[in-house]
Amino acid sequence: MVNNRTTIDIELKEDPKNLQEVVVNVGYSTMRKSDLTGSVSSVKADAFENSVPTTLDQALQGRVAGMSITQNSGVPGGGSSIQIRGVNSINSSNEPIYVVDGVIINGRTGDNDRNAIASINPNDIESIEVLKDASAAAIYGAQGANGVILITMKKGKVGKPVINFNTKVGLQELPRRVDVMNLREYAQHHNDYSDVLGYGRRLDFSRPEALGEGTDWQKTMFRVAPMQTYDLSLRGGMQNSNYSLSVGHLNQNGIIYGSGYKRTTVRLSVDNSIGSQLRMGATINVSQDKQNTAVSSWSVLGNALFQTPAIPVYNADGTFGGPTSEFDANNLGFSNPLAIATLNTRDRENVIARGNIY
Structure with a gap:
């Protein structure tokens, strides 16, 4: 009521x-x-x-x-x-x-x-x-x-200076792998393939059931990759002016060897009101980033999927393993993907500045 x-x-x-x-x-x-x-x-x-x-x-x-x-x-x-x-x-x-x-x-x-x-x-x-x-x-x-x-x-707001610090840390990993043959399955397939075409069998593939798992190239190439971001900002202002200053840094490792990205940014913004009819200000953005693109440039992922499990990652003397015509005649020329990702470097680095004055 x-x-x-x-x-x-x-x-x-x-x-x-x-x-x-x-x-x-x-x-x-x-x-x-x-x-x-x-x-x-x-x-x-x-x-x-x-x-x-x-x-x-x-x-x-x-x-x-x-x-x-x-x-x-x-x-x-x-x-x-x-x-x-x-x-x-x-x-x-x-x-x-x-x-x-x-x-x-x-x-x-x-x-x-x-x-x-x-x-x-x-x-x-x-x-x-x-x-x-x-x-x-x-x-x-x-x-x-x-x-x-x-x-x-973001710009500054009227009020006391406010300092913000923000950081995020995470881990990245491959959610699912492509199902491929292990060494025993590949050896049996190789024998069947050789029999159909009339090639001679490889001696080391005479007993496929006695072989181990061989090289898991996806496990070799993919990793749990960390990523961190750090951001610091100072913003504030008075009745007729405000300001904003921020600095940020990103460091992201790729989940596959030979990939990564880093970025550092600095941004400054100032706004001023002069009387009731005039407003002026400036914004400056500067960034530097560095990107490792050897993965896509040298077909690292393709080699990891097509390379046979019979090829070792490293030889007995510590050098990178690789295919030879005597070792695997049907390898089709695919290379050691870890060697490609490790030995080849292809970095793209940019420094960019943008400004606006009004």
């Missing part, structure tokens, strides 16, 4: 002010949600705070309707292909462009290993807006024909 009344009449009325308060970033300005006619998807930073994305494309996976993200390579820091609402290219690429605090980054990955946005630290991102339709082309022209991903980085 309310005020001794057993019957209460309730009438609901819409409040248009609630809709007017919602704003979205559309590239050239912010707009009220009620005035927005184009299709825009928003992703806030807290959506991927509990995950460990090493690059921006990983942070976006599964969070935007109509966006398809395909990882082109398993190499740490490798590229991904992103399509928004299908394939519709007019500029020799199906990739969207990225706009980071007003600076445009071409979304072309170049090849399977290269990632145009790997230098962006996901922990510095405040929000992401995805422009999906003609509104993107109206703002950015032909380069925005495949969509635009607007990235707003």
